[in-house]
Amino acid sequence: MEIYKVSFGVYELFMLSSTLLTISIINYYYRYYTRKNPLPAPFPLPFVGHLFDDSIYSNNFCDHLQLLHSKYGDIYEQWYGRIRIIFVTKPEYVEKLLSASTKSKYLIRVSNPEGLKDLGVYGRGLLLNNDVNSWKYNRQFLSQAILTSNFLKESVDCTQAIFNEMEEYWRVGLEDNTVTDFTEWSHSLTTDIIFKLITGKKMWTVASYFLNVSPKLKLMKMKKFDEKIINESSKISKAFQRYIAGLDFFLYTPGWVRNYIPSFRATQREIFEAQRLLYENLGKIIQERRKEIENTPKDEKLRYDMLTQLVTANTDRSISDINNNQEFTKPLSDEDIRDIVIEALGGGIDTTANVLCFVIYYLAHHPDVKNRMIQEIDELFSQNQNRPITYDDLPQLIYCEAVIKEVSRVMPTTPFVGRVSSEPDRIDNVEWEANTRYMIFTPVIHSNKNYWNEPEKFDVNRFIDVDEQKKHSEKNHLIMWGGGLRQCPGRKLAMIELKCMLALTFRNWDVELADMDSPLKSEISIVRSAKDLKVKIKPRNNKMKNT
Numbered sequence: 001m002e003i004y005k006v007s008f009g010v011y012e013l014f015m016l017s018s019t020l021l022t023i024s025i026i027n028y029y030y031r032y033y034t035r036k037n038p039l040p041a042p043f044p045l046p047f048v049g050h051l052f053d054d055s056i057y058s059n060n061f062c063d064h065l066q067l068l069h070s071k072y073g074d075i076y077e078q079w080y081g082r083i084r085i086i087f088v089t090k091p092e093y094v095e096k097l098l099s100a101s102t103k104s105k106y107l108i109r110v111s112n113p114e115g116l117k118d119l120g121v122y123g124r125g126l127l128l129n130n131d132v133n134s135w136k137y138n139r140q141f142l143s144q145a146i147l148t149s150n151f152l153k154e155s156v157d158c159t160q161a162i163f164n165e166m167e168e169y170w171r172v173g174l175e176d177n178t179v180t181d182f183t184e185w186s187h188s189l190t191t192d193i194i195f196k197l198i199t200g201k202k203m204w205t206v207a208s209y210f211l212n213v214s215p216k217l218k219l220m221k222m223k224k225f226d227e228k229i230i231n232e233s234s235k236i237s238k239a240f241q242r243y244i245a246g247l248d249f250f251l252y253t254p255g256w257v258r259n260y261i262p263s264f265r266a267t268q269r270e271i272f273e274a275q276r277l278l279y280e281n282l283g284k285i286i287q288e289r290r291k292e293i294e295n296t297p298k299d300e301k302l303r304y305d306m307l308t309q310l311v312t313a314n315t316d317r318s319i320s321d322i323n324n325n326q327e328f329t330k331p332l333s334d335e336d337i338r339d340i341v342i343e344a345l346g347g348g349i350d351t352t353a354n355v356l357c358f359v360i361y362y363l364a365h366h367p368d369v370k371n372r373m374i375q376e377i378d379e380l381f382s383q384n385q386n387r388p389i390t391y392d393d394l395p396q397l398i399y400c401e402a403v404i405k406e407v408s409r410v411m412p413t414t415p416f417v418g419r420v421s422s423e424p425d426r427i428d429n430v431e432w433e434a435n436t437r438y439m440i441f442t443p444v445i446h447s448n449k450n451y452w453n454e455p456e457k458f459d460v461n462r463f464i465d466v467d468e469q470k471k472h473s474e475k476n477h478l479i480m481w482g483g484g485l486r487q488c489p490g491r492k493l494a495m496i497e498l499k500c501m502l503a504l505t506f507r508n509w510d511v512e513l514a515d516m517d518s519p520l521k522s523e524i525s526i527v528r529s530a531k532d533l534k535v536k537i538k539p540r541n542n543k544m545k546n547t
């Protein structure tokens, strides 16, 4: 019998890999060309499709999508690996996707479970939860906790307290001509506010930022900072930021890329480590709070943060209406609480910080609007410029609210609202199967000529008229908060905070752009984040320097 010896050298290996690669590419494009209901799109790259467009177009990814809209119209597709996403901006489709009916076929936001399973968050929390029952359960607790009037009032006091702390650093750390990055300020500020409001824990992110950038502050030792506590707090907030930014990575990067390409594997490891740190620290915070509550006499009032509400929910120590719910009657486990807390932190920190940055930028470019807003703030505090701001002051800040809405119309911090169908449905006169992914691209809707008079104009007055405003929100013309049953549950809290922060900033300070010619820089992940917003922060009439 003759034995054939097969020698397998570099050449054979190369030929085999090339053949496999060619077959995979053919397979990829075969699936692409035979897809059901093809829609227009730029030609996708093999395997990754348009996955890296956001890095290629980085600063102007939204402009790139706007261009695709002008080229292809109200419905087109994009490919993220093997995932097809249908981009829609036509009113009737948007209305369907954002229906507030409990029978809606669009109660799910994402449906690529692979990454979420790897991260251990599949079917947990809210934002990325695609198990409707578990989402409903978590949403019920989160919404009730952050919508009670006690909590909302607390949010004003909390914003005020942390803002006052930041003002102290501004006073001693900044000269009139100091150029500083407003994005760092706003993110540190909202991190400390939201953490305190949600967990009751004092964070030191603002202090830590200023200790880093202001040597003068270090020298002055105006406060006895406990370096260990500051470092601990900074570790938690960094882990949190890394984890939240990493969700996008797990959502859209295929498992084989994350597991086998070295640089991606390193990123994946980093995100796992951030998650571990975050879970460990939040676990400790929850345990400590449970103990504190147990040790607090029953007739003593408990503080009103969200964690306390969640820990006491459906127990005899409950401090809110959460336990009046007939459907959810059991106390929450530590893991459930941790997941809800992460949602509130994740939903509340970056979004609010970025809106504030965008407002600062637009005000600097529209001095008439800025003056009118400052006039409203000055009138509110005309008796005493330094009195505390109260919950009852906020309804009077009508122009401030209009500024926030108009800035969010022209520069939405959440430009994408995603939905996945749970059943087959007709959209654009064709039948789409269940599990089709849709993305509403809000900048196009926010600039639709059929909804808005002169949409290209920055016009705050369009949000002064209450009836006009109502019409725009009800008809999904302004979708800064999304819509339907998954609409942002933190919208009321966010608006309170934003109005407070604007009033507190501009009643005593002026914020100018360091370079008026510099364009607004931003980058996109789950939200649109302002980048490198260089400003000068000066006391108005020098009054704050001497107080």
Ligand code: HEM
Pocket: 109, 126, 127, 128, 139, 142, 146, 343, 344, 345, 346, 347, 348, 349, 351, 352, 355, 413, 414, 417, 418, 479, 480, 481, 482, 483, 484, 485, 486, 487, 488, 489, 490, 491, 493, 494, 495
């Ligand atoms: C200016 C600030 C904010 C903006 C622009 C914003 C925007 C949004 C948008 C567009 C959505 C998606 C809605 C949809 O799919 O229909 C959303 C969801 C969400 N937001 Fe906000 N948000 C803000 C502040 C907050 C705050 C302060 C919190 C909580 C403390 C929060 C918590 C959440 C949560 C948990 C979800 C997921 C809801 C669900 O899936 O049921 N957000 N937000």
